[in-house]
Amino acid sequence: MNNTMTIWTRKFMTNRLLQWKQMATDVLHPGKATVPKTEVPGKLVKMYKTTPHVTFVFGFRTHFGGGKTTGFGVIYDSLDYAKKNEPKHRLSRYGLYQKKNTSRK
Amino acid sequence: MAAPEVLESDLSSAMALLKNLQEQVMAVTAHIQALTKKVQARAYPTEKGLSLLEVKDQLLLMYLMDLSHLILNKASGGSLQRHAAVLRLVEMRTVLEKLRPLDQKLKYQIDKLIKTAVTGSLSENDPLRFKPHPSSMMSKLSSEDEEDEAEKGQSGASGKKSANGAVKKYVPPRLVPVHYDETEAEREKKRLERAKKRALSSSVIRELKEQYSDAPEEIRDARHPHVTRQSQEDQHRINYEESMMVRLSVSKREKGRRKRASVMSSQLHSLTHFSDISALTGGTPHLDEDQNPVKKRKKVPKKGRKKKGFRRRR
Numbered sequence: 514m515n516n517t518m519t520i521w522t523r524k525f526m527t528n529r530l531l532q533w534k535q536m537a538t539d540v541l542h543p544g545k546a547t548v549p550k551t552e553v554p555g556k557l558v559k560m561y562k563t564t565p566h567v568t569f570v571f572g573f574r575t576h577f578g579g580g581k582t583t584g585f586g587v588i589y590d591s592l593d594y595a596k597k598n599e600p601k602h603r604l605s606r607y608g609l610y611q612k613k614n615t616s617r618k
Numbered sequence: 619m620a621a622p623e624v625l626e627s628d629l630s631s632a633m634a635l636l637k638n639l640q641e642q643v644m645a646v647t648a649h650i651q652a653l654t655k656k657v658q659a660r661a662y663p664t665e666k667g668l669s670l671l672e673v674k675d676q677l678l679l680m681y682l683m684d685l686s687h688l689i690l691n692k693a694s695g696g697s698l699q700r701h702a703a704v705l706r707l708v709e710m711r712t713v714l715e716k717l718r719p720l721d722q723k724l725k726y727q728i729d730k731l732i733k734t735a736v737t738g739s740l741s742e743n744d745p746l747r748f749k750p751h752p753s754s755m756m757s758k759l760s761s762e763d764e765e766d767e768a769e770k771g772q773s774g775a776s777g778k779k780s781a782n783g784a785v786k787k788y789v790p791p792r793l794v795p796v797h798y799d800e801t802e803a804e805r806e807k808k809r810l811e812r813a814k815k816r817a818l819s820s821s822v823i824r825e826l827k828e829q830y831s832d833a834p835e836e837i838r839d840a841r842h843p844h845v846t847r848q849s850q851e852d853q854h855r856i857n858y859e860e861s862m863m864v865r866l867s868v869s870k871r872e873k874g875r876r877k878r879a880s881v882m883s884s885q886l887h888s889l890t891h892f893s894d895i896s897a898l899t900g901g902t903p904h905l906d907e908d909q910n911p912v913k914k915r916k917k918v919p920k921k922g923r924k925k926k927g928f929r930r931r932r
Contacts, residue, residue, distance in 0.1 A: 524860055537860045572865045585863045 518542050520556045522586065532594040534561070538570060538586040547575045547582050550606075554586075563588050567595050569603050668728070670720060677717075681710045748791040813897035820893035848879035 521539040528535055538557070542548050554568040561568075573584035589595040596609065604610035656662065664672055684703045691698065698704060734740060740747050817823065828835065859866060868876075896903045 535863055537863075572859075572863070574865070583860075585860075587863075 518545070518548055518552075518556070520553065520560065522557075522560070531598050532590045533598065534588045536586050538584050540573075540582045540584070541580065542582065543580045547573065547579075550584075553584070557586055557588070561588055566607070566609075567592055569595070569599060569607065571603055668724070670717070670724060671728075674714070674717060674721075677710055677714055681707065681714075684710070748793070751788065753786075810897060813894070813903070817893065817895040817897045820895055822892050822895055823898070844883070846879060846883070848875060852876070 519541040521541070522536040523539060525534065525536040527533075538553065540548050540553060550570055550573060553570045553573075554565055557563075557568050557570065558565050567589040568586065569589075570584055570586045573582050575582045587599075589598070596604065601610050601612065605612055684707050688698060688701065688703050688707070691701070691703075730744070855866060894903055
């Protein structure tokens with residue numbers, strides 16, 4: 514089985530309102546398990562020649578039968594915009610935000 | 619010569635025409651004199667009127683003046699050739715003709731204005747009658763507010779105007795409500811029509827059509843030859859998710875429907891099960907691919923419909 518992972522991006526759009534470039538990413542991984550989220554931004558960075566700390570990916574769903582996973586990718590114009598517009602749970606996945614565990618009582 | 623005969627036969631008709639003319643001229647003169655008196659008494663103020671009509675008035679008057687000048691000329695034996703008045707008449711005539719489509723466009727407005735002027739109020743089915751009248755509501759609200767202010771002594775919402783004199787009750791416009799009168803027979807008929815439409819576009823009928831029609835065979839780049847409702851819904855969901863960049867949650871019902879659809883399509887079940895064309899043949903309806911049973915209308919008892927502790931499952 515080949516060990517290649519191919520990424521296609523579809524529905525690419527530059528969104529000026531949120532200062533990002535959004536796209537739907539198709540990851541092809543025949544014969545392998547679903548590619549973890551941490552590997553995909555690296556490939557996107559190479560494709561779009563950005564920096565890794567402004568690329569975020571989320572929402573990966575593998576199609577029935579395996580081999581293909583579809584998710585969403587987002588590339589911000591700058592880290593400031595990323596910190597402003599990105600939801601906190603996604604920022605914490607990349608270590609840019611830490612949730613305060615305050616006690617309930 | 620033929621000339622005196624022609625003259626004689628024409629004489630009587632000419633006399634009659636001249637007499638007619640004289641009577642008409644007298645009537646017109648009287649009318650015009652009455653109008654002139656009224657205009658001089660300023661009974662017809664036209665400052666706030668439609669400017670198009672004013673232009674038309676002036677043009678017609680000028681036309682009349684030129685025309686009467688020419689008639690005078692001709693009656694006293696002059697020639698009309700290359701008379702300046704003729705050119706003016708032609709020009710005015712062209713302008714009047716060009717104004718005619720404008721007149722057509724304004725016809726509705728003018729008619730409505732005339733009707734309003736005559737009757738003094740809007741007609742029954744004038745859509746302007748249905749616009750809201752906040753002024754009839756305003757006095758009620760402001761009068762309430764004033765009472766509150768007097769009682770509590772607070773400064774209420776600013777910007778409220780003082781109440782008008784009489785408190786007018788708000789009367790909503792009277793639109794004719796249509797009664798819902800669909801009988802069982804009509805519902806049956808509608809259902810039958812829908813089933814017929816569905817049957818006409820089923821694969822059996824389509825293949826028959828292709829067999830017997832003379833039209834060339836079309837081969838289309840079909841995404842999926844067997845489009846079911848579930849597959850269409852899935853496609854819709856996928857399109858939404860990708861354009862909105864969100865993932866939608868799937869409810870239990872939706873999961874069940876998907877599972878049923880996948881099970882049905884993965885078996886060879888659908889190979890021999892064609893869609894229901896009983897609507898065209900007049901037979902009994904059977905289940906279609908989506909496995910939706912034919913809806914029967916049951917009389918639901920009104921009482922005791924809601925059980926205690928019943929939770930609606932979505």
